[in-house]
Structure formats: C-alpha cells, structure tokens
Amino acid sequence: MISEVKEVFALWGIVFAVLRITADQEPDAVGPLEVAQGDVSLSSDSQDWRLLPDGGSDLPLSLNLTKEARRTGSGRRTYTYLAHFVEPDGASQINDRLPVQVTLYDEQGHATRSVINPGHFTPQRLAKTDLGEAVLEIVREAGPAEIASALLSLVQVESIEALGPSFIDRAVAGASGLVLDGWIAGLGDRDVHVVTGDLRAFVPKAHWALRRRLDVHEHLANSGAFRSATDTHGFAAVFPAEAEDSVRELFFVECDPARDRTTFYGPVKTNPRRNNQEALDIVRHSFGDIQSLPKDLVSQVYRPFLAIPKSEAFAKPFRFGPAVRKGEPLASIIIPFYGDAFFLNCVYHLLRVLGPGFELVLVVDDPRIWPEIYSRLASRSKSITVPTLLLQNAENYGYGRANNLGFMAASGDVVFLMNSDIMVTDPAPLHEAAEAIRARQEEGEPDLVVGFSLLYEDNTIQHIGMEFPQSTLVGGMHLADHPMKGLPFGLYRGETIRSAPAVTAALMALSSDLFSRLGGFDTVYERGDFEDADLCLRAEQLGAEMQVFVRPGLYHLERQSIPSMGDGDLRQMVTYMNCVSFNQRWQTRLAPPEPEAKPVRRIQVKKRAAVGA
C-alpha cells in the first residue's frame, strides 16, 4: 500500500487533509491520520474520511470522466480521501502559515511522516470541484453557524459586476486588523457577507455596521443603475489581524432570497493603507462608541485597533551580575519595562536592599527605551550584586506577554511579578512571601498567590487587595477595584494577612508551578489591565488561595507608566474592552448571590439529600 498526503489547508476552524492511498482494493484498516504543530496534535479516524470520486483533482466537475477511483497501470487503484479535523472549542490552534507534521498509520500501525506547508482554498475550488463539494458538506456540518448557514446547496462564483453597483471607499489597516468602508446597492434588503480571497476570514453581515447613504441612493436613482426601496447601502466591516495579508482580495458572498444558491462575487482588489487612528475613527463613526455596542461586538470590531498584534514573540537575553547559585532556593522577580527608563532607579535600589535568594528578570518591552536601559545597566555592572537577566523584546508585546516571556526565562521556584514603578524599601515581605509559598508547596497545601499592601509616595494605600464591585461607569459591569485607595496606611487597623478575591500583579508572588499551570497571563487582555484579576480567578479555580501581606516598605508609584501609552481616550477604550472580556468570562463567578433565593435552594438540597439517603 502506498500512501501520500497531497494537501493540507485550514478553513474556518477546520483543518482539512487530502490523502491518496494506492492499493489493490479499498483499504479498511488504515489510520488514523494525525496533524501536529508544536504542542497541538489533531487526529482523524479513517471512518470519518470521505472518498473523493474523481481522485481529488481540481478538474471542473463537468470534465470528470468517471466518479470511480482511478485504476493505475499495475492494476492497483488510487483512492483519494478528504480527512478533516475540528479544532477543540473552535479555536484555531494550528497556524496555517507554518508547516505541519502529518502522520498516517497503516494497518500494521506503522507510521509514515511528512512535513507539509498548508495551502489555502479558494471560492473557485469551493464552487467547481468535487473536493470543494466535500469541503462544503463538512463546513455545513461542523463549521461556525454563521458561515454554515450562508453556504447554501448551490455555490457559484461570479464577477463583482454581477453584484450590482458597489464601491469600497476606504480600506484602512490598523494595529492588528483592517476596516472596510463602502457601499453595496440595496444592501439593507440583501443577505450579503464578505470573505477574503483565500477564505481565511469571513465577516457575516450580522457583524457589519450598516448605515444610510443618501448620496449613494441619489446617485443610483439618478443614473438609473439600481432601484431599491431601502437607502441603507453603506457598510463598514472589520477583518481581524489574521486576515491582514489576505484581505487584499475579497469576495462578497450573497445568499439568494430563495435560499437555494450562494454566490461569491469577486475578486475585489483592495489597497489598504495603514493608519490606526483613522481605522479607529471609522469604527467609532460606523459602529458607535465602544460603550454603546453589544458586548459580543466590542471585541470583534474594536479589538483589532486597540490590541497589539500577537505576532510571535522574540527576546534576546543579556546577563549581568553573579551567576545563579545552583541548589539554593531562588525566587525570580520579573519586571517589565515600558515607556520610561526612569524606573530603572527602582531596580538600582532593589539591588541595594534585596540580598541573596533572588534573581531579577528585566523585560524591556519597548524598543524605544532599550538603548538607554542597556547602556545604564552596562555602565554600572559592578553594582549588580544579584543575578540579573535582561531581556530585549524585539517589539512591544504588551504587559501580559512581556511577563510571560520573562517567566519563560526565569529559573526560580517562586516568581514575583513586579511593575517597574514599584519601590521596595524593605525586602522582608518578599522573603516572607517566598517562604510562605514554598511551605505550602512542601506541605502539599493549597497554592498561595500573595499580593502586598502597596503605598503611594505619601504613605497612603494604593493596594490592599482587589474587589469586583459593579459600576455604573462601565454599564453595570464588574470592575477590578482597589478599596481604601488613597487612605493613610497608618489608619489601617485590619489583619496583617488578609484574604482577598484577587490581588494586583503590580507586585504579586506565586509558585512557578502555579504560574506555569495557569499558562501565565491571558493575553486577551491588553496593555496591563485585568490580567491580574483574571489570573487570580483562574488560580482560584485551581484551588489556590489569595492573600495580601500587609507590610510597610512597598511603594507603587503609579501614574507614571500610563500617560505615555497614548491618549487617555484610547486608554479608556482599552480598559472598557478588557472589562467586557473579563465580565464575559467571569459572569457566573462575579454575580452576587441572589439574596432571597439562596436559603430556599439550600433547604431543597437538604431535602433531596435526605430522600436519596
């Protein structure tokens, strides 16, 4: 038996593989087929494969001479199959721009491995080949609902002119996405969606912003080109970052009103220009203020212009100070730098007071300040008495990813996450926290996430634990709030170790093991906001306990790193977007218990238990 994987491509969260098996008769004990990339591995059993009638060639349907498997010269037959792999949770874990490893097992369990660069699919292939027909069937069964429902029984491709009058006024690329602004005659009454030429990104009309275009309406009426009852011709549609290089060619996808035919109109060439502010302005103008949008849409249309692109992260390491001493407990302090190298002064101070048992991991997440930070550290290398690892990030990756990178390079069994504007005048609480975290690990007790009382420079409270009250400022969503903020620390009369729902990552300690199990910060949150609250709630799910060590000598000189992030307006939008993500994820956890229902429910549970016993 000879087997060969001809092609791999990903479409809308489904990975497809075309494979050919040459054998005397149709094989029945083959498989499974595995597709792997990095840590992700997907598997498809041969019973789920589809036999393609014409050998999977891209010949148009009408030219297929036979729908039987082709007979080879030796009398053997070649069978062509389409295997598919549905990624868990619809998340695209396979990056179709990187090679995948494909493994096919034969009936004896022998593996044949090959490495394949995934290709992409086109509307033409979808419409005109057996392979396309098989793909369509699978997408209708297993694809995302809004795409599945748009792909009707007959799929065809037409030129853009056949769509009727239409125009793309602007295509503007932003930080990690692209917005289209244009019009299609009679759009308000039509069922039209848009997809990139390689089919990577599909934006259903439900995610578009539609608006009246009286200018277009008048033009259409005067020229007699198109008559319609509706004057809603205008639209804006946002493509995510993944589509960035494929968005140069688009197809509009229209479902026939009789619901029996889907037509791809195109290709339409776009020539996007890059201007994040303009893109954001189009989004705001077309979709409305971020606060006014349905929560689902916030992320879809605003995130591409508020988020830093999630390209692959690279960092170069530089070492200073003594080497890490093997065999002794070590805590790693990870400090990301962004915007202002001034706070290197806090590191100098930390080096003076810290003592043994620590290493510093400084992550410079801002190429603008790298030269200053590097030269400053290099010129005072003799003052660096603590093992120090300096990471030069190739680009600005954002707070969460910078910390995660720092963690990957850290070697301690305990990690401290520390903002650059933290000033430690007394390191005793850090030693204490590291000990407490190790003790829990050694005793096999629940993990500990330690936060600290942090003070402003005037000895008032900056942080003493976080809470999640609902706020009218964000439409009744839950905020990550710092209670007692700004009150003199001297007035605090509470416990010296208090428990809290969450603690700030401005200064936080936890075991490397826990941070690793959590997978670090979730990078869905942008620019240093809500990551810590989210991390704590996820830690809670893993059984960890959050504590605040209330100790003097730890200062958070907030206010500094924020102004340089861009204008306050942008910052507010980012915060709102993060807040939406956080609330969507933790809705149940954050919901206040219903005061009336609770006791009743408890009685019912008891009764049932009694009956069951």
Place this chain on the structure above:
Amino acid sequence: MRMIILSHGHPELSAGGAERAAYSLFQRLKQDATIDEVVFVARAEHQAIGHSANLGSFRGRPDEILVAPPPVDGFTFQSFGYDVLKQLVDELVDSIKPDVVHIHHFLFWGVEIFELFQQAGVKVVFTAHEYAAICSNYGQMVKVDGRLCYAASPAECGLCFPATSAGKFFVRNTILKTMFDHIDEFIAPSEFLKDRYVAWGVPAEKIHVIENLLDAGVLTRGQARLAATPDERAGDDDEDPNQRVVFGYFGQINPFKGIDLLLQAAASLPEEIRESIEIRIHGENKHYRESEFGKRVDELLADTKDVVRQMGSYRNEDVSDLMAVCDWIIMPSIWWENSPVVIQEARIAGRPLICANIGGMAEKIDRSTDLLFPARSPGALAELMRKIVRQRIKPSPQRLNDLARSRSSADDIHFARHQALYANLHQPSGWRRATGSGCR
C-alpha cells in the same frame, strides 16, 4: 591618620564658597602634626587635567589631585558611569590609603561616592553646603515661581516640576537617603541647614554644626590689619560728615544673591539719599550675562549709575581690605543661604552687615552690630538704607574690633572640632567616643 579632602572643584579653577572651604581645611590639615598625609581631591573638567587620564595633578602638586568622573544624572545624582567611578575611588583609596575622607559636595561626583568610599573601608565625613539632596531646584529650596520653600515633599516638589511625578521625587528621596546612610559623620555649617536636613530625614544626632574654615590668606591679611595701630588703619576714625556712606556687595552675580534687589532698592531712594551713598559691587557676572536676569541687572545698573560703582572681580586674599573701606556689607540673597563666607569675611574685616532676615544669614549675623531687612523686599532694604543715612547709624567700632578678633581666632576652634571628629572616627571601633549634638 591619613586623609582625603574631596571637593567638587578646585578653588583655583572654580571659585565657590564650598570649594574654598574645602581647600582651607586641606591647608590647615597640612600643618597638623597628627595627620600623616592629606590629599586634596577635586573634580575637574577633563580639559583641565590636560592629558588623557581621568586623574591628574593640579600644577604638578603631588597632594592636589584632579579627577574627571563620569557624568551624573542631574535628578537623582547617581553616576551614569558607576563602574568607572568605582574604579577611580578604588585607585584613590589604594594609592592614598586614607583612614577618613571628608567630602564637600557629591554634585558632579555622583552620590554613590559615600557608598564607594565606605565599601573601600574608609570613614566618610560629609559637609553639606546647600540643600541639593532636598531640593531639585539647584538645591536652593526656592520654588520655581520664586517663593521660598520651607519643606520638601514629593507631591509639592511635583508642583514645582509638573513634568516629574511625585512618585519620581519619592524615588529620588529614597535613593539619596539610602546613600546618606553611608556617611559616618555629617557636618552642617549652620543650624539652619542642619534643621532642614533633620526635617528631611537625617537623624539629628548624626549632624554636627561646625563653621567652615576661612582661607589662610584672608585670615592672615585680616589678622595683620587688626594688629596694626588704630591710626594706621585707613578711614576708621574719619568723621567727615560729607563723606558718602559706602555699602559693599561681595560675591557672585547670580539670581540667587539678590543683586537686582539691591539695585532696585537703590533706584527707589530719593535724590538726597542717593547723593549721600555709594554702592560698590565687587564681583563679576560670568554666567548670566545673556539671561533675562543679566539684562535686568544691566538696566538697573544704568538707572543707578550715580550711586553704583562696579568694582569688578577681586582676588580672595584682598577681600578683607576691600571690605574694610566699606561702611556696611550688604548680603541681600533671596534664598536661604547656608553659612555665607561673606559674613565671615566681613566679621574679620571688622565691618557691620545688612542681611536678608532668613536662613543662614539671620543665624550668622551679630545683633549688636548688624541689621536685617525682610528678605526679598527692595522697599524694606531701601527704607533701611535711608534710615542708616538719615540717622547716621554706625555700630560701635570697639564692638566690631572685638568681633573681628574673636572671629580671627575662631578658626582654631572650628578646626579643633573637625580634628576631634576625624580622631573619633579613627579610633579602633571599641574605643570610639560618643559623638552627637553634645560635642558641638
């Protein structure tokens, strides 16, 4: 005992009160039999060293070393080249082997010098000459809008420098205070300066108030003048009623010294008073000629041509004689000052003073001979000058002579107190005398 006197400049290269005080102490220590060796180490521009090394000697003198340390961060005063600075300090310590280093000013050196000398096993004495650690506005404790500042706090300092957050001032304070922990003995030339540093956070018991030493040349000339018989002393007993009252200004011409205020006061005096006075300006405007301040001074000088004589710069050893021919020495500074050397020099010259009533000036005057006016008020100064002329106010010559004599011998006491401090630090650790405010 072996010693280093460390200054932020050599007085022959940059004439400021602090450099002169440091150098005077050095000269005095050279005469002291208990000192095995003392070296004067002054920071200098690399150009002044004249060759490629970071170290050199002043005019080839083996005990006067010039050093060009790396640049310093103007905000936190930490060195931009810590490693190089450490190497310089280590080389100085290795070759001089000092038991004690007495540091006058960490500016231009980097505040880490305290730590570096201490780490090298050297006891550290520090004389503060202004409020550099407390105040980011040239260490003057004057707000950027010109008002006097009474105490620093990060939030208030942030108001003076809106581009710099309160948090950054906190960082600055924390770093400087930590570095100050490496000082073994802290000297304040005035009670006023001590109080400011105590309020800022230096423990009171660590600060000794000891007056700066005067330049040996100034002392010698002053003492010679005192030793001369009264009729040999020029002008002392002349009672010519038509003679103009001479007010002398001595010092640098910069915005903090209040020269413009003095000229404003002079310009506002009525004609008949102006006819009876003369104001002598001794000093040069080196750095502010092109500034707004410089232009204002030029305009005021034009308005007061009839009473003001610009005497130009002067050699330090002549100051006593130049002062002796004035009736009053005026010190109109608009900042607190610390212990102005002009006051000490006027004392030796036997002249009475007119000073602004704040800070080190108010502290150092003698109430039996000197007069104060409300600081920063040209009107009040004019009124005081008018009163002196109208009422022919003249302090007792005898009293002035007594003060001059006592000042000319006071340096022995000031030096002895320095010596005691050094000796105490040099004791084997088990034998150290208790120091503290009691030894003042």
